Amino acid sequence: MEIILKQDVPNLGDKDDVVNVRNGYATNFLIPKGMAIMATPSAKKVHEENMRQRAHKEAKVREDAQELAAKLEGIQVQIATKVSSTGKVFGSVNNIQVAEALAAQGLEVDRRNITFPGQDVLREVGVHQAVVKIYRDISASVQVEVTGEE
Known part of the structure; x- marks a missing residue:
């Protein structure tokens, strides 16, 4: 049958x-x-x-x-947070803050689709990579620059 x-x-x-x-x-x-x-x-x-x-x-x-991935690829997001004198971040920078920074640039991305390769959150000042998974096998790499607040 x-x-x-x-x-x-x-x-x-x-x-x-x-x-x-x-x-x-x-x-x-x-x-x-x-x-x-x-x-x-x-x-x-x-x-x-x-x-x-x-x-x-x-x-x-x-x-x-694919259009969204093309827009996101190579974008640099800057996030200012409180840091110690040794360059360590008080608290951490997570995917929620990256999603908000992308939304401020007019790119809506679900925070659950943002990951940091090799780590859960960002705890140091500097430039880091974040991977945004957009669709099954389509993802984009975004640079996240963590800076100290003045």
């Missing part, structure tokens, strides 16, 4: 895959649990149209993400 999976099923397939399974497995387990639907000709048409629309939306989102 041919079915369309509505969710990932271990050892069978991923969501939206069209697979062949035994009749009993489909009618007694997959379909009643809501994991799959029968692959009738009309269901296949609807499935193909949904996949086409999803691919179109995916392409649009990917294009927007």
Whole structure:
């Protein structure tokens, strides 16, 4: 029996895959649990149209993400904070402050997508790298300069 999976099923397939399974497995387990639907000709048409629309939306989102990555790449953000005489920051500079600094430059980025390679927060004065993950495999590198307040 041919079915369309509505969710990932271990050892069978991923969501939206069209697979062949035994009749009993489909009618007694997959379909009643809501994991799959029968692959009738009309269901296949609807499935193909949904996949086409999803691919179109995916392409649009990917294009927007690449535009944002191009804008972010090479941007330098300056954050002033209180520092000791040895150059250590009182407290730390975190992704929230970097997101706010980017927003001040007109670039809205979710703070949870900002990471500092090799460290959680910035605790020293100087220029550091921050990686902004925009979309699945699209990310941009931003320079963060931590300076002392006057």
